[in-house]
Amino acid sequence: MPQSDTTGSNVIRVARLNKVYSTGTQALKDINFTATAGETVVLLGANGSGKSTLQKCLNRLVEPTSGSVEVLSTDVTTANKRQLTALRRQVGMVHQRINLVRELSVLTNVVHGALGRAPSPRNWIGATAKPEQRDEAMEALHRVGLAHTAGKRAEQLSGGQQQRVAIARMLMQRPKIVLADEPVAALDPHAGRAVMDMLWEITEEQNLTLICTLHQLELARTYGSRIVALRDGNLEIDTHISQLGNYQLERLYTANSAHQVVLEGAAR
Amino acid sequence: MTPLDATTTAASDSGKTVEELPPRFTFPKWTSVALAVLLLGLAVNGLIRMDISWERMAEGPANIWDFVTGAFPPNLERAPNLAEAMLETLEMAIIGTAIGVLLSVPAAVLAAQNTTPLGPVGVAMRFILTVLRSIPELVWALIFVMAVGLGPLAGIFAIAVDVLGFAGRFFAERIEEVERGPIDALRSTGATGIAVVAGAVMPASFASFTATSLYCLEKAIRGATILGMVGAGGIGMELTPAFTLRQFDTALTIILMILVVVFLAEQLSSLVRRKMLGTDQLQRAV
Numbered sequence: 248m249p250q251s252d253t254t255g256s257n258v259i260r261v262a263r264l265n266k267v268y269s270t271g272t273q274a275l276k277d278i279n280f281t282a283t284a285g286e287t288v289v290l291l292g293a294n295g296s297g298k299s300t301l302q303k304c305l306n307r308l309v310e311p312t313s314g315s316v317e318v319l320s321t322d323v324t325t326a327n328k329r330q331l332t333a334l335r336r337q338v339g340m341v342h343q344r345i346n347l348v349r350e351l352s353v354l355t356n357v358v359h360g361a362l363g364r365a366p367s368p369r370n371w372i373g374a375t376a377k378p379e380q381r382d383e384a385m386e387a388l389h390r391v392g393l394a395h396t397a398g399k400r401a402e403q404l405s406g407g408q409q410q411r412v413a414i415a416r417m418l419m420q421r422p423k424i425v426l427a428d429e430p431v432a433a434l435d436p437h438a439g440r441a442v443m444d445m446l447w448e449i450t451e452e453q454n455l456t457l458i459c460t461l462h463q464l465e466l467a468r469t470y471g472s473r474i475v476a477l478r479d480g481n482l483e484i485d486t487h488i489s490q491l492g493n494y495q496l497e498r499l500y501t502a503n504s505a506h507q508v509v510l511e512g513a514a515r
Numbered sequence: 516m517t518p519l520d521a522t523t524t525a526a527s528d529s530g531k532t533v534e535e536l537p538p539r540f541t542f543p544k545w546t547s548v549a550l551a552v553l554l555l556g557l558a559v560n561g562l563i564r565m566d567i568s569w570e571r572m573a574e575g576p577a578n579i580w581d582f583v584t585g586a587f588p589p590n591l592e593r594a595p596n597l598a599e600a601m602l603e604t605l606e607m608a609i610i611g612t613a614i615g616v617l618l619s620v621p622a623a624v625l626a627a628q629n630t631t632p633l634g635p636v637g638v639a640m641r642f643i644l645t646v647l648r649s650i651p652e653l654v655w656a657l658i659f660v661m662a663v664g665l666g667p668l669a670g671i672f673a674i675a676v677d678v679l680g681f682a683g684r685f686f687a688e689r690i691e692e693v694e695r696g697p698i699d700a701l702r703s704t705g706a707t708g709i710a711v712v713a714g715a716v717m718p719a720s721f722a723s724f725t726a727t728s729l730y731c732l733e734k735a736i737r738g739a740t741i742l743g744m745v746g747a748g749g750i751g752m753e754l755t756p757a758f759t760l761r762q763f764d765t766a767l768t769i770i771l772m773i774l775v776v777v778f779l780a781e782q783l784s785s786l787v788r789r790k791m792l793g794t795d796q797l798q799r800a801v
Contacts, residue, residue, distance in 0.1 A: 336705030363705025
């Protein structure tokens with residue numbers, strides 16, 4: 248991690264993290280991983296490699312089995328309900344399935360981002376929200392280029408536009424860390440690029456730490472700088488994208504058994 | 516092959532793979548037979564025990580003929596009074612439904628498994644709603660007539676309780692179907708439970724709540740027309756005396772009025788529903 252020493256202190260510290268699901272699947276094996284303030288990390292891996300689990304352990308949407316997780320100086324594994332809510336308020340999320348409230352207006356959806364820090368019942372609906380929140384939401388919508396859609400119902404927007412609204416909602420939360428879980432997996436390539444560009448620009452401009460899971464190699468090559476790659480719950484690679492050969496990256500997507508790797512090798 | 520053999524082959528079928536043609540007739544399971552015998556037994560016992568008089572049944576057609584001839588033409592003499600009673604019926608139904616629906620929303624939030632603040636609270640709330648629903652509206656009317664006296668107030672309470680039992684359950688079921696994603700997204704911003712319910716659960720359920728409420732209103736109007744028979748206000752209060760005093764022509768007027776009002780209520784509710792769904796949804800799709 249060449250840049251981690253210069254940009255700032257560690258905001259995420261994961262040590263010897265294990266996660267075993269109740270089904271017996273070991274999703275994470277002894278993961279050690281740190282991220283500094285303002286850093287952008289791409290978590291790469293095939294489906295089931297454990298990248299989403301690792302991300303969800305960061306704000307305890309998934310309960311870690313053993314090991315320690317420290318995020319923004321909060322010990323996540325031992326935090327009580329109040330500390331956890333306080334932490335989640337500072338961690339913005341962008342979801343693969345977008346997760347806007349489809350029946351509500353775009354403006355209301357963005358205002359909802361502020362509910363953690365401005366819990367007034369007025370902010371339940373955009374129309375009644377406080378002027379500060381309404382203005383801030385419009386600003387956030389402006390930032391993602393969708394101010395003109397503020398009055399529409401969320402479901403009337405295209406998938407790419409909806410994900411940009413979700414980014415505006417995340418901005419409204421004023422987070423320090425952003426967790427993006429396959430943010431463009433549900434979008435077509437063109438809309439996907441627009442969303443990725445926006446996410447990268449915004450987190451850079453506001454100096455946010457971004458942990459983004461991806462499964463498409465191409466996108467990782469285009470956008471990644473630091474790549475953390477998981478394979479079958481093991482952290483396999485943690486380096487700058489330029490240090491990575493195609494072979495190493497593609498190896499992430501071969502099946503777990505050694506048998507399979509041999510077969511692949513034989514085919515070459 | 517005896518019938519007994521048929522059952523044994525049917526039973527052993529599940530164990531091994533059978534290549535022979537399945538029998539045309541397999542003997543039903545003994546539980547089905549037992550149930551059928553029980554129901555038949557009750558029906559036969561009833562016919563014997565009730566001592567049904569065939570002579571009185573034979574008089575039926577003549578009595579109905581009396582009613583028909585007595586009822587035509589319908590007597591409009593008391594139409595203004597009856598219209599007032601009908602208006603009272605409608606108002607009872609509207610007020611009762613409104614109260615019931617308003618109470619149903621918090622009740623459903625407490626009852627739904629995904630929004631209940633505590634597991635046991637949900638179980639208790641669902642039990643209460645089941646009790647409210649299991650007791651017929653007319654029985655509620657009797658209870659409230661006893662509690663608050665004769666008149667429309669008892670009817671309003673009876674309707675409200677009935678609507679609460681019905682709408683509370685359907686609202687709760689709708690809440691349980693709400694997509695997880697937006698709820699989690701709001702939760703992850705640090706929003707409180709109430710804010711999540713107001714911001715994500717209610718908007719997603721609103722259309723379904725409205726449709727259920729309209730159906731409740733329709734049902735309440737139908738129900739309110741007979742609540743008066745036990746003294747709980749409305750047009751029903753006029754219907755019983757009309758029959759006992761053999762004023763069939765007035766009775767027919769009342770029945771026709773009920774018919775018209777219930778029909779209009781149904782039309783109105785389906786009209787609103789159509790407006791809500793939009794023409795898109797109602798286009799023939801298959």
